[in-house]
Amino acid sequence: MGINEPLNRKLRMALVGGGQGSFIGRVHSIAACLDNRAVLTAGALSSNPERAKSSAPDYGIEDSRAYTSYQELIESELALPEDQRIDFVSIATPNHVHFEVAQAAVKAGFNVVCDKPMTYDLAQAEQLLETVQNSDVVFALSHNYTGYPLVRQARAMVLAGELGEINAIRSRYIQGWLRDSIESDDQKQAAWRTDPTKSGAAGAFGDIGTHAYNLGRFMTGLLPEQISCHLKTYVPGRRLDDYGTAVIRYENGALGTVTASQISHGRHCGLEIEIDGTKGSLTWHQENPNEMSFRRNGKAHQILVPPPEPEYQDRMGAGVCRLPAGHPEAFFEAFANIYIGAFDDMVKRAAGQPFDGRDSIYTNCYDGVEGMYFIQQCVASSGQDAAWVPLRHEAARR
Template sequence: MGMNEPLNRKLRMALVGGGQGSFIGRVHSIAACLDNRAVLTAGALSSNPERAKASAPDYGIEDTRAYTSYQEMLEAELKLPADERIDFVSIATPNHVHFEVAEAAVKAGFNVVCDKPMTYDLAQAEQLLETVQSSDVVFALSHNYTGYPMIRQAREMILSGELGEINAIRSQYIQGWLVEAMEHQESKQAAWRTDPSKSGAAGAFGDIATHAYNLGRFMTGLLPDQVSCHLKTFVDGRRLDDYGTAIITYENGALGSVTASQITHGRENDFEIEIDGTKGSLKWRQENPNEMIVRHNGKPHQIYTRDPKAAHINAMGRAACRIPAGHPEAFFEAFANVYNAAFDDMAKRACGETFERRDSVYTNCYDGVEGMFFIQQCVASSQENAAWVPLRHEAARK
């Protein structure tokens, strides 16, 4: 089998953001190249021109392809021969920069993989969706938790009816790293995440509750109807929420809950989801990602493990595995699975083939609009004392 069939070559990647001191930029570069389907070719690694240039050697980017701004990068890459220029742009910047980079890249004809949430606010997300719809590019959003083998195993089980009708989704994402005012202690990551001019209208809910909500949607396919949310800021002087809980009603009558905290002592990256159906229930926890518990009343609990050769692992779960059972696969591999699904469509596009733009395995632009609508409506509900507000965005509906 050729590489990225039918293209039969590596895809050329450009990274925007990810300069010195970045966490997620390095993750994007590792995940994209993990399966040898892409090569990091170019970058505009910082909004500071000197830092952008200085960061390039850390990624092995040649000086001639190390740009001082994304505008310079897009203009220069378009001037290169088609067999040399980049194929896609990965965006690993703070939220307030996502839209301008993504829209410019799409208009220039480049595929995009954007970190979540998709934009700074809903208006930008809706405008970006229109831009993507008028193009033929692949647009993926890096909701990386959708890439874990056990999550994809669960999705196929649920969609095939193994759990019956879904009654409830309980998802919580609990951290403790902002229990103190890290934004005042020279923490770059804390500073922009708690700054409404860079992060957007929500803090913890925009940063991590979006993952919790997205994962429930990905696994069950249920369409939301309404949401009631209460957001709270516990650290004195902080400008955005650091704790919150939302209750969601779904169109089939199911109930969901999303809880997010960044101020819980001793919790690291504790993301957990439980799903109840009429025939069974399941539970998955990100800090033990290679296992999933499935329960049926009156029967022993089942522990599913990531095993690509086991008979109980379905096709979607098996396709997300790389190595034999007992060898842990985790964060980078899950992130890479999101990239792999997007790469399949990038290769098709490059060869003039059609691909699915709405119902993709990777989180797409429609999903991104829905995620931004979730953030907006949760903030609106909280401002009205947890009033029920609509959670149906028709443009994002599948």
């Protein structure tokens, strides 16, 4: 079988952002190319033209395709013959730049993989969704934790009714890297994430709380109705929240909690989720991603591992495993699973075949609007002393 059959070639990738000092840009490039289905061909790696050019050799991008702005990238790539120009743009910039790059790329007819949160605010997200709906492009959002095999397996088990009716979701993402005011020392990642002009209306809740919320939505499919949220800023002088907790009421009567912290000593990437149903409960921890506990009263507790045992063999879990049992798969592989889902649809689009950009296994533009609505409503609720506010957006998908 050829690569990306029936195209029989690699998809050509452009990276916007990801210049020297970036973490997530390198992750995008590795994840996209992990399965040999894409090649990084072009880039506009920094808003600083000199840094954009000097960063290109780090990625193996030829000087002729190392652009000094995303505008130059799009214009120059459109001028190339179709068999040479890029297929998709990956966006790995600070939040306030996502919209303008994504909007331009979609209007130019390029597929997009965008880092989360999708835009700076909800108005931009809704406008971008309208642009995507009026196009035929593939749009994927890198909520990468939904790519872990056991997260996919949990979703399959929940949707198959193995947990019964879902009563409760407890998700949290606990970090400690912003315990001190390192943004005051111009630490690059901290500086923009704590700057409301670049990050948006929320800090920790916008950065990692969105992951915890999205994970519950993905694994259960439950639609939210209302949210009550408290956001706090503990580090003196910081302009955005560094801790927060929220309670969510779901459509079926279930309750959910989301907690996000970036000020907890010694914590790194403590994304955890527990789901309680009438027939059983699941627990998964991102820092130990290759084990998931499944508990039922009166029965022995089970530890599921990827690829799942035959009793739980399901394409949603086993289909995204690359290695035999006992060989741990983790962050890069999960991130790559977002890409391979998007690649499947990009290939269909290029071959003139239909694809479903709304009900996709990868997080999409509709999910991105939900995420921005979540941020907006958390900030609104917290500003009203944790008053209950609506959380169901019309873009929500089951």
